[in-house]
Amino acid sequence: MNKQKRTEIFRRLREENPKPVTELSYSSDFELLIAVILSAQATDVGVNKATNKLYPIANTPEAIFALGVDGLKKYIKTIGLFNSKAENVIKTCRALIDRHESQVPQTREELEALPGVGRKTANVVLNTAFGQIAMAVDTHIFRVSNRTGIAPGKNVLDVEKRLIRLVPQEFLLDAHHWLILHGRYTCIARKPRCGACLIEDLCEFKDKRDYI
Template sequence: MNRAQRAAFFARLQAANPNPTTELIYQSPFELLIAVILSAQATDVGVNKATAKLYPVANTPEHILDLGIDGLKQHIKTIGLFNSKAENIIKTCQVLISKHDSQVPDNRVELEALPGVGRKTANVVLNTIFRQPVMAVDTHIFRLSNRTGLAKGKNVREVEDKLIKNTPKPYLLDAHHWLILHGRYVCTARKPKCGECIVNDLCDDFRHQSKMMTAH
């Protein structure tokens, strides 16, 4: 995909969804941070169901520490890996209180120092809350970037770096949300909905398939 095609790709996604955002439900930076930690290897729908019960009871570092690890586990036990996530969340709350006045840090180094927070989680928080032009690459974005030719890479970091470099500046702030939603609902893993796709004529994979069919 060349520069003009990439610009057209994002222009169409923007026209279809001018104000994209995460599907995780949150009311504060802290609530988003906890939701993103919980969302690793889990669906946003599943996380939202758990946090809908958790946040009315505890939605600050202090209140989650008051719940204790067993109390927290009761609220998130429907989510995969809930034992290790509960431990990380309790530790993260302790660090936020002791080092950050209970506030979520606005920079990568301090975010990634929090237990349970890796590069992808930090990128989601930096982009969604602090509106920094970073790219959180999950399985959806990794697949879509390679399949369409938007940014081909052998690993997540390679795709992230290429997306940051290749995405036209006007679209960079919202690109993460457009790509994740497109990957989640249209450019799906097993049966991509190419017929419904508004960017299929720009996609390397679709054009390759079309040529093969024409040749036959």
């Protein structure tokens, strides 16, 4: 795929959704961090249902830490892997209190040092909370990047690096939101909705279907 095609793809995605945002509910950098930790192998809808009950009760490192692991589990037990996530969230809250004055750090190294925070989570926080150029490659972005030909790669890190290099600069800040939403609602895994896709004519997928 050439630069002209990529530019037109993102121009159309931007035209359709000029200011894309995450579908996770949050009202602070800390709430976003916790929501993203909880979202691993879970849906945003499921995470929002849990945090909509949790955050009115506890939405600071001190308040969630005070709940303890068992107290936190009561709020997030509907989310997959809630046992290990509860432990990581409590440990992360303690680390934020002890090492970061209860503030979410703004560097990848500091974020990835927090329990339960991997590269993808760090990228989401850096991009969404702090407006830094970062590409959080999840299953949707990995699929869309490979299927369309925008930035094919064998693994998520490969795709991340190629997207950072190949997506035109003017679209980089919001690119991961557009790609996630496109993968979630149009370029879905089993039956991509090619017949309803606004970039179908630019996509290089060889097995297109007219599903809508």
